[in-house]
Amino acid sequence: MNQIKALFKSEYLKQKSTYWLPVWIIVGITVLLLLVALVAAIVRPENIQIMGLDSQPEYLRIGIYGLMFSFSTIFAMFLALMAQGSLNKEKQLGSELFFRCQPVSVWYVTGTKYIMHVYANSILLVGLGIIFAIVISFVSLFFGMGFYLGEALFGVLLGWITYLKAAMVFGSLLFLFSAIFKSNAFMKGAATLGILEGVFAIIESIFRHQINLPNVFATLASIMGPINLENIEEINVALVLGDYRVLFGLLFAIACYATATFIYSYRAKEA
Amino acid sequence: MEQVIDVKGLSKNYKQVRALVDVGLQIPRGRIIGLMGKNGAGKSTFLKCLLGLLKYEGSISFFNKPVSEWKHDLYSHVAFIPDVSGLDPRLTVQETIDFTADLNPTWNADKAKRLFAKSDLPCNQKVGNLSKGMKTKLYLLLTLSKDVDVLLLDEPTLGLDIVFRKEFYDLLLGDFFDESKTVIISTHQVAEVENILHDVVFIDQGYIKLHESVDHLKNTWKIYEVPQGREDELLAFKPRSLARSLGMVRGLVEGNPSLSDARTAVPNLSDIFVAVVNN
Numbered sequence: 001m002n003q004i005k006a007l008f009k010s011e012y013l014k015q016k017s018t019y020w021l022p023v024w025i026i027v028g029i030t031v032l033l034l035l036v037a038l039v040a041a042i043v044r045p046e047n048i049q050i051m052g053l054d055s056q057p058e059y060l061r062i063g064i065y066g067l068m069f070s071f072s073t074i075f076a077m078f079l080a081l082m083a084q085g086s087l088n089k090e091k092q093l094g095s096e097l098f099f100r101c102q103p104v105s106v107w108y109v110t111g112t113k114y115i116m117h118v119y120a121n122s123i124l125l126v127g128l129g130i131i132f133a134i135v136i137s138f139v140s141l142f143f144g145m146g147f148y149l150g151e152a153l154f155g156v157l158l159g160w161i162t163y164l165k166a167a168m169v170f171g172s173l174l175f176l177f178s179a180i181f182k183s184n185a186f187m188k189g190a191a192t193l194g195i196l197e198g199v200f201a202i203i204e205s206i207f208r209h210q211i212n213l214p215n216v217f218a219t220l221a222s223i224m225g226p227i228n229l230e231n232i233e234e235i236n237v238a239l240v241l242g243d244y245r246v247l248f249g250l251l252f253a254i255a256c257y258a259t260a261t262f263i264y265s266y267r268a269k270e271a
Numbered sequence: 272m273e274q275v276i277d278v279k280g281l282s283k284n285y286k287q288v289r290a291l292v293d294v295g296l297q298i299p300r301g302r303i304i305g306l307m308g309k310n311g312a313g314k315s316t317f318l319k320c321l322l323g324l325l326k327y328e329g330s331i332s333f334f335n336k337p338v339s340e341w342k343h344d345l346y347s348h349v350a351f352i353p354d355v356s357g358l359d360p361r362l363t364v365q366e367t368i369d370f371t372a373d374l375n376p377t378w379n380a381d382k383a384k385r386l387f388a389k390s391d392l393p394c395n396q397k398v399g400n401l402s403k404g405m406k407t408k409l410y411l412l413l414t415l416s417k418d419v420d421v422l423l424l425d426e427p428t429l430g431l432d433i434v435f436r437k438e439f440y441d442l443l444l445g446d447f448f449d450e451s452k453t454v455i456i457s458t459h460q461v462a463e464v465e466n467i468l469h470d471v472v473f474i475d476q477g478y479i480k481l482h483e484s485v486d487h488l489k490n491t492w493k494i495y496e497v498p499q500g501r502e503d504e505l506l507a508f509k510p511r512s513l514a515r516s517l518g519m520v521r522g523l524v525e526g527n528p529s530l531s532d533a534r535t536a537v538p539n540l541s542d543i544f545v546a547v548v549n550n
Contacts, residue, residue, distance in 0.1 A: 006373030014361045095359040098410075100324065102374045103346040268324060 003104050004112065011116035018082050022074045023124055057148035060140065061155040065235050068129050068159020072166070075125045079167055082117040083174035084185040087264045092183060100268055110261040118171035122163055129156035161240045169224040169249050172256035179260035179267070193217065223249040273300045274335070275421055275453045276321065281329035283316055283477075290316040291327070292477040300420075301450040305464050306457040307544055308474035314457040315354060317474065318423050322351055333421070347377050350414045354426040354457075358406055360399025364392050371413045383416035386446060404435040411439060415447045422447060424456045428463065440467060461541045471540060475548045489537050492546075496521045496534040504530060511546035 012019065041048045087110065090096040099109065133152035141147040177189030193216050200213040225242030274297050281294040290313045298304060308314045320327040322345065323338045331338045333345060358367055368387065372378045387394075392409055393401075401409065407427065414422065422443075428436040444467060448454060456464055471488065473481040497505050502520045505513075508530070510522030523538055523546050 002373045006370050009373075010359075010362065010366070010370045013366050014359060090359065093357075093360055094355055095357040097324070097351070097353045098357050098359070101322065101346050101351045102371075103343050103376065104374055105343055 004108060007104070007108060007112040008116060011112055012120070015082055015116070018078055019121055019124060022071075022078045022121070023128055025074055026071055026128060057146065057151040060136070060148045061151040061158070062232055062235055064129065064133055064136070064152050064155025065158045065162075066232060067132060068125070068156060069162065071125055071128060072159065072163040075121055075163065076166065076170075079118065079121055079171055080174060080186055082121070083171045084178055084189075086113045086117040086175050086178040087260060088178050088182050088185060106265050107261060110257070110264055114172075114175055114257050114260075118167050118175055119164065122160060122167060125163060126156060126160045129159060132156075155235075158235055158237065158240045161237075165224050165242070165246060165249060168253045169220055172253040173220070176256040176260045176263075179263040223252055225249065274298065275300050275333065276455075277330075277332040277335070278321070279330045281317075281320060281327055281331060283313075283320055283325060283327045289477050291320065294329070294474075294477075294479050296472065296479065296482060298453060298455070300453055302469045303448060303454045303456065303467055305461070305468040305471045305540075306455055306474060307459065307461055307471055307540075308457075309459055309548065312459075312474045313477045314459075314474060315425050318351070318425050318455070318457055321423065322349065347375070348419055349421040349423065350417055350419045351423045352407075352410055352414055352425065352427050354429060358398045358410060360397060363395055363397050364401070364409060365394040367398055367409065368394075368413065371416070375417050377418045379416055379418050382418075382446070383412075386412045386416060386442075404431050407431060407439070408435065411442060415442060420452060422452065422454045424454065426458055427456065428458075428460070436463060440464070443467075461544050462539065465540045468540075471544075473544055473547050481547050485540070488540070488543055491527070492523060492525055492538050492543050493527060494521055494523055494536040494538050494542065495528075495530050496536070497530065497532075501533075505533075512542070512549070 037048070085092075090099055130153065133156050134149065137147055137149040137152050174186060174189065177185035177192075181188040197216045200216065204211065204213055223245050225246045226239070231239055276296070276298040278294055278296040281291055281296075282289070283291040294317065306314050306317065316325065319325045321331055321338070323331070323341070333341060333349065338345065362370065368383070372380065372383065390408060390412060392405060392412070398406060398409065411427070424443075428439050431439070440463075443454070456468075458464055465485075468485050470482065470484050472479060495505055495508070495510070496519050499515060499518055499520050502515075505520060505522045505524075508522070508524045508526075508528045510524045512523045514521045523542055
């Protein structure tokens with residue numbers, strides 16, 4: 001137990017700034033927007049309108065879901081930054097041998113890296129979402145539009161699930177790329193997928209589209225499930241979880257993790 | 272004497288380059304062994320093969336169990352300091368100590384406390400900001416704080432100044448080594464470790480050229496010095512190396528031949544190493 005705790009802790013400490021940077025960026029943007037609103041409220045108060053909920057608290061859920069979606073795009077960039085270095089950063093820094101020569105299973109090592117680099121920053125995302133949900137709920141109460149914290153938190157949950165699905169597919173893929181490529185795994189991985197897509201297109205045109213090769217990027221997006229921005233008005237758990245394809249996403253994530261671990265173990269022998 | 276490491280028929284190739292060729296070696300408990308060779312002789316490859324960090328042909332066992340069966344448990348018994356002080360530059364000294372302590376079941380907290388209290392390592396500083404000497408010292412103290420049976424050191428003092436080098440070996444002898452431990456030090460700086468070694472292994476171009484105790488070597492090798500006029504007498508004993516200066520000729524001879532009126536001296540390991548490796 002101590003070992004797993006130590007691995008989680010060290011992964012956090014190594015990437016501390018990368019975890020917190022998206023939080024500070026969002027806080028910075030929010031503060032800036034509030035300042036702009038404050039100045040506008042002072043200079044042209046007649047132009048300021050507070051949007052009402054019209055006694056329909058689900059608007060708060062939808063609004064928070066949209067907010068979580070915009071936060072998620074910032075968090076996703078930092079997820080990509082972390083996940084692409086999961087299994088190659090230590091080699092780049094020259095510290096790989098130190099970590100490999102510890103009495104701990106390689107599955108524990110890659111497992112903690114996988115969780116910390118692919119999913120852990122979503123905890124900060126959900127934390128930020130909860131803070132915003134509480135603040136917005138109290139603002140709503142303050143302006144006499146009712147207190148709908150439950151709906152707001154529901155929006156946070158829905159946004160969090162959507163983010164986790166994207167992380168599960170694209171984060172896991174980046175984790176696998178980090179085992180394959182020694183550096184710039186994101187760019188090299190994307191280029192590889194692009195080349196694969198191109199090869200498929202050439203094969204398709206040679207065989208006059210008689211064989212249905214999959215579209216690489218579209219397939220990846222489909223196993224992630226729908227993002228539901230087009231259905232945002234009716235956003236709910238069923239829509240966010242999507243259909244059976246999300247199970248393919250889960251299997252894909254497990255396959256990426258297991259393959260990455262095997263490559264990482266094999267690569268050690270060729271150091 | 273109990274064998275700690277048993278190597279049989281070990282070979283390793285890097286594409287066309289033969290790094291190790293049919294190496295056989297048995298290392299008992301309670302010895303400090305110097306693994307000596309020129310740059311590129313195969314020392315680092317040998318140590319990495321021992322730990323299963325490289326693919327190889329042949330068999331390697333620790334405590335009568337093949338290294339392939341040990342997996343990560345091996346590192347509860349064996350510690351390794353590589354040739355570059357590869358600690359994570361993103362962690363602080365204290366974070367690195369805590370990490371190693373939590374991960375190693377053989378961590379000796381009392382010993383660690385004593386060792387780090389004596390050191391001047393800045394606990395709150397990032398490892399990346401430490402000097403090379405400080406990093407090596409931190410690596411050594413982390414390793415010495417574990418109660419392992421075998422310690423493998425790959426060029427541990429490379430690039431360090433003489434003060435650090437002395438401190439390094441003092442720590443090694445004072446705070447780690449006893450009759451239950453085994454230490455293998457790979458180095459090409461022969462003179463530096465001469466006085467602490469029990470055995471030496473000379474390795475060259477992937478071949479083990481010699482594996483002998485230091486005492487035995489110093490008893491069986493002698494330097495003979497005679498006037499240049501008597502060079503033929505010296506050459507009759509087939510010296511492994513020959514040097515002429517100031518009207519005298521010095522030869523390194525294996526065995527104890529009788530050469531009247533010759534001045535004799537005990538060779539140092541560097542002399543023997545050069546003679547053996549250059550054949």
